[in-house]
Amino acid sequence: MSLKAKDYKSGIKPIWCPGCGHYGVLNAITKAMAARELDTHNTAIISGIGCSSRLPAYVSSYGFHGVHGRSLPLATGLKVARPDLEVVAVGGDGDGFSIGGNHFLHACRRNVDIVYIAMDNEVYGMTKGQASPTSPETWLSGKLTPHGTENRPFQPCAIALASGAGFIARGYSGDPNGLAQLIFEGLAFPGFAFIHVLSQCVTFVPEQTAWKQQVHSLDDIPSTAAEAAALIHADDGFSKGILFRSPRPVFPREHASTTADPRQAFAV
Amino acid sequence: MTRELITNLPLFLAHSLELEQESAERLREFADTMRHHQQGELAALFDELAAFSDLHTQEIAAVCEGIDLPRLNPWEFVWPGTEAPETSGYASLRYEMQPQEALRLMAAQEGAAADFYADVAARSPDPEIVKHAAEFAREEREHEALLLERLATLQASATLAAQPAPDIDPPHQPE
Numbered sequence: 032m033s034l035k036a037k038d039y040k041s042g043i044k045p046i047w048c049p050g051c052g053h054y055g056v057l058n059a060i061t062k063a064m065a066a067r068e069l070d071t072h073n074t075a076i077i078s079g080i081g082c083s084s085r086l087p088a089y090v091s092s093y094g095f096h097g098v099h100g101r102s103l104p105l106a107t108g109l110k111v112a113r114p115d116l117e118v119v120a121v122g123g124d125g126d127g128f129s130i131g132g133n134h135f136l137h138a139c140r141r142n143v144d145i146v147y148i149a150m151d152n153e154v155y156g157m158t159k160g161q162a163s164p165t166s167p168e169t170w171l172s173g174k175l176t177p178h179g180t181e182n183r184p185f186q187p188c189a190i191a192l193a194s195g196a197g198f199i200a201r202g203y204s205g206d207p208n209g210l211a212q213l214i215f216e217g218l219a220f221p222g223f224a225f226i227h228v229l230s231q232c233v234t235f236v237p238e239q240t241a242w243k244q245q246v247h248s249l250d251d252i253p254s255t256a257a258e259a260a261a262l263i264h265a266d267d268g269f270s271k272g273i274l275f276r277s278p279r280p281v282f283p284r285e286h287a288s289t290t291a292d293p294r295q296a297f298a299v
Numbered sequence: 300m301t302r303e304l305i306t307n308l309p310l311f312l313a314h315s316l317e318l319e320q321e322s323a324e325r326l327r328e329f330a331d332t333m334r335h336h337q338q339g340e341l342a343a344l345f346d347e348l349a350a351f352s353d354l355h356t357q358e359i360a361a362v363c364e365g366i367d368l369p370r371l372n373p374w375e376f377v378w379p380g381t382e383a384p385e386t387s388g389y390a391s392l393r394y395e396m397q398p399q400e401a402l403r404l405m406a407a408q409e410g411a412a413a414d415f416y417a418d419v420a421a422r423s424p425d426p427e428i429v430k431h432a433a434e435f436a437r438e439e440r441e442h443e444a445l446l447l448e449r450l451a452t453l454q455a456s457a458t459l460a461a462q463p464a465p466d467i468d469p470p471h472q473p474e
Contacts, residue, residue, distance in 0.1 A: 035375070037324055044331040049392035058389075062373045075355065204387055206381040212374040231390060240390050 033068050036061040041091045048156075050240075052204030052230030053083050059207040060090065060119070063214035067117075074117045077106040079126035082157045083150035083230070086121045100131030103138040106145045111283055114144070117218065124151040128164040128185045135187075138223055139194035141282045146217040146224045149187060150204070152232035152239065160235035171237070188274055189263045191225045192256060198224035199259070201276040203208050203246045204231065209271060216273065222281045229269070245269045252276055303377040305419055311428045313368045314376055314383075315359045315435060318412060322385040323352035326405075336394050344401055351442070352385070362431065379418075384392060384411035385439075399453055406446035413439035 039061035047053050064074065074092040078084035078097035087094025093116075097105045106120035127135055127149045138147065153170070155161040156217030162173035164185035171179055191199050198220040202210035210228060229246065231239035249272030253259040259275035266274075305311045328343035378384060385408045393400075416436035420429050 044335060047332075049329075049332050049336060049394045050390050052389065054332075066372045082303055092338040205390055208373040208376070209381060212372070215372070233390060233393070243388070243390065268307065 034065055034071075036065040037144050038230040039064045039071065039091050039132060039176045040070075041089055043088050045085070045089050046165035047082060047085070048234045050230075050231075051082070052152060052228075052232070052239075053086065053150055055207045056083070056121075056148065056206030056210065056228055056230055057086055057089055058215075059202070059204075059210035059214055060086070060121075060148070062207065062211035063218060064092075066211065066215050067218050069117055069218075072114065075106075075109055077102050077118065077120045079122045079131060081123040081155070082127045082158075082232075083123040083152075084126055100126050100129070100134065102126065103111065103131060103134040103145075103147060106147070107138060107141065107143045110145050114274065118145045118147055119218075120147045122149060123156075123163075124149065124153060124165045124185075124187075125155045125163045128179070128187060132164070132185070136190070136194045139191050139196035139225065142195065142197060142222045142279060143283075144222055144281045146214065146226065148214065148217075148226045148228060150228050151187065151237070152230050152236065153184070154232050154235045156232045156235055170236075186263075187225075187227045188266075191227075192259055192263060192275055196275070197222045197277050197279050197281075198273070199227070199263075200225070200273045201227045201229070201271050203229045203242065203271050205243050206246070209248075213271075213273065216276075220276065221278050242269070242297075246271050247273070248272055262281075304422055304424075305428065307367050308425060308427050309366050310433075311419065311423070311425075311431065312359065312363045312366060314378075314432070316356065316363060316368070317371075317376055318383045318415070319359060320387050321351045321354040321383040322408070323356060324413075325389075326352060328358070328389075329387070329401075332349045332392060333396075338387060338394070340398055341393065341396060341401055344398055346471065348405055348406065355438070358454070359435075367426050379411075379415060384415040399450055402450040402453065404447050406443050406450065409439050409443035409446060413437075413443060 071092045076087040076090050076092055076094045078087050078096050079102040087096055095105055102120040102122045103222055106118050110118040129152055151165050153165045155163050155165055160174055162176045162180045166180050169179045188199050198217055200213040202213045213226055217226050231242055233240060246269045249270045253262050253275055254271045263274055305448050326345045326349035330342045334342035387404055391404055416432045420432035420436055421471050423429050
């Protein structure tokens with residue numbers, strides 16, 4: 032019997048703030064899992080540290096709440112060791128693009144068959160509202176950056192494309208059904224699927240409630256990396272949909288064994 | 300109002316069932332969230348409203364008996380917006396929310412559901428769909444009126460706090 036989305040939720044209740052966008056992402060993940068008819072015992076959700084990284088506890092599957100910024104190495108190792116599992120990495124913008132930024136580049140480049148869902152609220156919410164790598168340059172409400180961040184924000188989708196990700200999408204937590212479809216497509220994609228989610232933090236960046244009016248859908252999926260680059264660079268950051276989809280060989284690749292016993296090469 | 304015309308009864312009933320089930324599930328999530336944030340009165344209110352959605356789900360399920368409903372993915376429903384019309388967005392919640400805000404929000408959602416059904420009734424070529432949609436629209440309008448009545452009673456009562464509930468865990472600590 033196929034499961035419904037609510038069957039993929041664990042009995043543990045989220046402790047996110049009322050109004051947090053991450054509820055919508057949890058909703059979308061469970062809907063995508065139900066639509067894909069995933070086995071809960073063959074699925075693992077891996078996270079780092081942060082508000083959004085609490086998510087594995089709220090899903091009825093295997094999970095690992097790992098070290099800050101290290102969701103992607105953990106997910107990569109798990110998928111390479113157990114290719115039969117469906118592996119999803121989740122986290123926030125601080126976890127994924129700051130302390131985990133280097134891992135993000137190499138996960139895109141390496142192309143292991145996992146889905147990475149980055150819930151971007153442009154703030155460190157768990158530590159009460161400091162600027163993150165994606166905070167706008169002129170955001171003045173950060174406690175440690177009263178004059179704004181004075182830094183260009185990290186561009187997750189552009190960097191994913193430049194680093195070789197074959198599937199890049201952007202969703203919005205206020206549209207859980209649309210996001211569920213993107214996750215559904217990401218799960219089906221053979222290779223590293225990056226899903227950037229605009230997920231508002233109403234507590235520390237209440238102005239993000241305006242995202243509902245700002246997001247808009249993309250009509251076409253770019254068919255080449257050059258088209259995707261042009262789209263992403265011209266984009267206002269609020270387009271939702273698939274920004275790029277182009278499969279390429281997945282890591283690790285299959286190789287024919289060159290010798291039955293490698294020790295023979297060292298025989299005296 | 301809906302993006303596409305709903306052209307057959309099983310498809311219409313699948314939408315009706317989803318509309319109520321999503322509403323009940325979301326209200327229970329809201330109740331859990333508010334309970335965690337020590338807003339017991341709001342949690343109880345959302346639980347109560349979820350129970351009403353459950354009752355309506357049962358009524359629709361009874362209509363669906365013996366009818367083979369299509370299984371749709373969440374993004375395949377043709378709602379006027381991104382979610383089912385009786386479902387409040389997660390961003391509607393605030394941790395300092397008051398019961399009157401919750402009632403106003405839920406009345407608006409019931410109104411949106413009534414509008415959805417009224418639109419289906421007005422546009423569908425199938426008399427069976429028109430019959431059910433008109434009936435569901437009437438029921439949703441009744442629910443909206445009941446919630447607005449309750450809101451008016453609450454606003455008139457002495458129990459309504461003049462000030463918002465005390466903030467027991469403010470997000471912005473004084474520097």
